[in-house]
Amino acid sequence: MSSPAPSLETPPSGDAPPAVRLRGIGKRFPGVIANDDVNIDVSRGTIHAIVGENGAGKSTLMKILYGVQPPDSGTIEINGAQVALHSPADAIKAGVGMVFQHFMLADNLTVLENTVLGAERLHGIGGGARAQIRRISEQYGLDIDPDRLVEDLGVGARQRVEILKVLYRGAQIVILDEPTAVLVPHEVDELFGNLRELKAEGLCVIFISHKLDEVLSVADEITVIRRGTTVATVDPQGVSARDLAELMVGSELPSPSTETSTVTDHVLLSVQHLGLPVPTGRALLDDITFDIHRGEVLGIAGVEGNGQAELVEAIMGMRPGTTGTISLDGRDITHESTRERREGGVGYIPEDRHRHGLLLDSPLWENRVLGHQGRPPSSRHGLIDKRAARADTERIIAEYDVRTPGPDVLARALSGGNQQKLIVGREMSSEPVLLIAAHPTRGVDVGAQAAIWTHIKNARREGLAVLLISADLDELIGLSDRIEVILRGRMVGTFDPASVTPQQLGSAMTGAGPEA
Amino acid sequence: MTSARVIRFLLGLAAPVLALVAAFAITSLVLVAAGDPAGDVWSTILSWPEERNLANIIKNATVLYLSGLAVAFGFRMNLFNIGVDGQYRVAAFTAAVVAGEAWLPGYLNTAFAIVCAMAVGAMWAGIAGVLRATRGVSEVISTIMLNAIATGLVAYLLRKVAVREAGSNDIGTKEIPEGSRIPNISIGDGPTSEIYGFIVIAALAGFLFWFVLNKTRFGFDLRATGQSTTAAVASGISVKKMTVIAMLISGGVAGLVGLPILFGDSYAYGSTFQSGLGFAGIAIALLGRNNPIGIAVGALLFAFLDEQSNPLQILVGVSPDIVAITQGVIVLTVVVSYELVRRYGIRLEQREVARALADHPAEHPADDREVSA
Numbered sequence: 010m011s012s013p014a015p016s017l018e019t020p021p022s023g024d025a026p027p028a029v030r031l032r033g034i035g036k037r038f039p040g041v042i043a044n045d046d047v048n049i050d051v052s053r054g055t056i057h058a059i060v061g062e063n064g065a066g067k068s069t070l071m072k073i074l075y076g077v078q079p080p081d082s083g084t085i086e087i088n089g090a091q092v093a094l095h096s097p098a099d100a101i102k103a104g105v106g107m108v109f110q111h112f113m114l115a116d117n118l119t120v121l122e123n124t125v126l127g128a129e130r131l132h133g134i135g136g137g138a139r140a141q142i143r144r145i146s147e148q149y150g151l152d153i154d155p156d157r158l159v160e161d162l163g164v165g166a167r168q169r170v171e172i173l174k175v176l177y178r179g180a181q182i183v184i185l186d187e188p189t190a191v192l193v194p195h196e197v198d199e200l201f202g203n204l205r206e207l208k209a210e211g212l213c214v215i216f217i218s219h220k221l222d223e224v225l226s227v228a229d230e231i232t233v234i235r236r237g238t239t240v241a242t243v244d245p246q247g248v249s250a251r252d253l254a255e256l257m258v259g260s261e262l263p264s265p266s267t268e269t270s271t272v273t274d275h276v277l278l279s280v281q282h283l284g285l286p287v288p289t290g291r292a293l294l295d296d297i298t299f300d301i302h303r304g305e306v307l308g309i310a311g312v313e314g315n316g317q318a319e320l321v322e323a324i325m326g327m328r329p330g331t332t333g334t335i336s337l338d339g340r341d342i343t344h345e346s347t348r349e350r351r352e353g354g355v356g357y358i359p360e361d362r363h364r365h366g367l368l369l370d371s372p373l374w375e376n377r378v379l380g381h382q383g384r385p386p387s388s389r390h391g392l393i394d395k396r397a398a399r400a401d402t403e404r405i406i407a408e409y410d411v412r413t414p415g416p417d418v419l420a421r422a423l424s425g426g427n428q429q430k431l432i433v434g435r436e437m438s439s440e441p442v443l444l445i446a447a448h449p450t451r452g453v454d455v456g457a458q459a460a461i462w463t464h465i466k467n468a469r470r471e472g473l474a475v476l477l478i479s480a481d482l483d484e485l486i487g488l489s490d491r492i493e494v495i496l497r498g499r500m501v502g503t504f505d506p507a508s509v510t511p512q513q514l515g516s517a518m519t520g521a522g523p524e525a
Numbered sequence: 526m527t528s529a530r531v532i533r534f535l536l537g538l539a540a541p542v543l544a545l546v547a548a549f550a551i552t553s554l555v556l557v558a559a560g561d562p563a564g565d566v567w568s569t570i571l572s573w574p575e576e577r578n579l580a581n582i583i584k585n586a587t588v589l590y591l592s593g594l595a596v597a598f599g600f601r602m603n604l605f606n607i608g609v610d611g612q613y614r615v616a617a618f619t620a621a622v623v624a625g626e627a628w629l630p631g632y633l634n635t636a637f638a639i640v641c642a643m644a645v646g647a648m649w650a651g652i653a654g655v656l657r658a659t660r661g662v663s664e665v666i667s668t669i670m671l672n673a674i675a676t677g678l679v680a681y682l683l684r685k686v687a688v689r690e691a692g693s694n695d696i697g698t699k700e701i702p703e704g705s706r707i708p709n710i711s712i713g714d715g716p717t718s719e720i721y722g723f724i725v726i727a728a729l730a731g732f733l734f735w736f737v738l739n740k741t742r743f744g745f746d747l748r749a750t751g752q753s754t755t756a757a758v759a760s761g762i763s764v765k766k767m768t769v770i771a772m773l774i775s776g777g778v779a780g781l782v783g784l785p786i787l788f789g790d791s792y793a794y795g796s797t798f799q800s801g802l803g804f805a806g807i808a809i810a811l812l813g814r815n816n817p818i819g820i821a822v823g824a825l826l827f828a829f830l831d832e833q834s835n836p837l838q839i840l841v842g843v844s845p846d847i848v849a850i851t852q853g854v855i856v857l858t859v860v861v862s863y864e865l866v867r868r869y870g871i872r873l874e875q876r877e878v879a880r881a882l883a884d885h886p887a888e889h890p891a892d893d894r895e896v897s898a
Contacts, residue, residue, distance in 0.1 A: 063782060
């Protein structure tokens, strides 16, 4: 394997100890080694990126550094002194702050109130705190007004409030977990400007991402994590995105990329003027119209929360109060129940597999039955056919490479990727004509991701219509035959994945207007 | 897999045993703290019952079993039917009136009265089900309210239809004619060694409970809804419909609770008809893990404790109410120990999965450690 020379040595930073030094960190969960022999040095006044695929162990590592979970082995040194972090409070005391991917802000409170919440003892809750927030905002160029309501702020500004909260608590080391996942390209640039300000002020930033171009543009040093362990620390000057990608996934580099088009002119799913009005505000879905043909993958791109989840639930019949019509293979299903739609040939890979896809405390074979209760092999004449359901579960386990000792294991005991493969196998089992896949590879490991992509491609080749919703633009571009962008519940642009760039999609997703 | 099954079975057994041991220990502490002879109390309670007491235990357990089943049916769908108490009293009253009027001859009269009781119990619980499904009213609150209403309603109606029993201030419904009574089954000598013939119906109810929940598609839908409403909705189950149906069935079973007493013992519904059976059912359903066999064991245990505590006052000078403490503590310890055992079981299973996967290293690419080496 060709790889840039890995250097695990402390970077030349004089005789000052590194701000953070992790040595031999290990963490096991039942069935998974999340971290194994992780070694990282982060110097003061730098931006240090930690990259790795979904499930590589980045988040676990950061939870250890933020005191959320104790490591099973290894040591943490901060500014040269070994520390034991038993809780986030310990971490904050040691000067470590973390900005989570999902914001932890109360919308109906002001920036000031959100900031002082839980830190009332530092500068009070009134004028002192307000002055301090202003000072921090100015010093680091965060541009935050302490008296604005959080609900009036955009995503980028909310993220800056989170950073401000961390700085307010005196953090010298700021961890950002996938901060760009919720941002559109120009917000990303602003964020990077802020991070450079922090660096200039002598703070150190640990930046977690799996987006390589971003990492290369902002980081001073990059540590690559694969399967729970640090495989290399590299200088961004000397590596390309491809080098990093190879380090991240090993030798093979799965990519979505579709083969020749299999699109036919036979319409399988037709959505006409679909709406989801809200009595007291903007409609969640507004006049959505599209068709999906046999053998076609339609990708839906959009910043999360712009109606994707509602669209899926409307097509599945899980949302009361929708307007417009939906027809499946020429049959009007607008007024059918979810069960009738499923039995009419809709396969559904839900966005949140724990909430919508599985019975975690039931064995795998019962999970095979779920959603397919009314048909063989799950049931016959109103009775559950355990023998047939188990046999079919065995088949799915074999065909979809679900790593489990057998069909009687509880779903909870499987890893996310294996749970997802079971769901994909289940939904493909009853000869669907339409497959709805909402974030099908979210939170699964690289191997499972590649397998799921293959299954979606196979579904397309077999003549299914596929509706693919994803936050991963590369996945959308690689798998889709056509991409529609959804913004505030409306379809705002159609793109050809063969020619579109992530930047073009990004500007359409934020309403900057689709560029030709 | 067989060894895993044995482990799972042992774990299932460990939870109630752990709970009982803890409950007995806590009760002993209470006894010791109050200066009562804990040893004497336990030797009285835990002695083998005489034939007469055994019959009483089985009779009581039959009633408690039905109550436990009724509650458990709701539990399996995450519905807390606290209202079994009200449901069975309304239902037993109805059955007493219907059977007392004897519009039909012999056992037809009995069957009709039983059906009426189940229908009324189902309706009474159904009110809570409909409120929950359509207005989102918590069934805990509404069934508690309905209990209070049931008490008032039955007392009011009793006055309307009652006949005064000769030489007594008690009032009751008309006596059920002899041909419509359910004969008791003898387990020994004499009338004190008889158990309710209704036990057959109770056993049948237990079998149906198991069959419907574990073997039918309806039961699967019900359990799925209980485990995860969101997953149920996504799988095409109508949660509202299931809520109403589950409450109707739970109430229907609750309608049977008072009937062994009515058809095998009192033959009329009077102002002294046994109350509080519904609340015991909650504890028994918890103890029995909502499983028909477990509920039977729980019902027998509760009936055993009740019966064996009767002579405490005479023999060792301790109030029999001490077993109410034990029963109450059991409910708490059961909840705790099931959770502990459940977590342990999950850890065990995850380890088993990990081990099974480690046996197939060939499935993982072998290039893992090259760079880090």
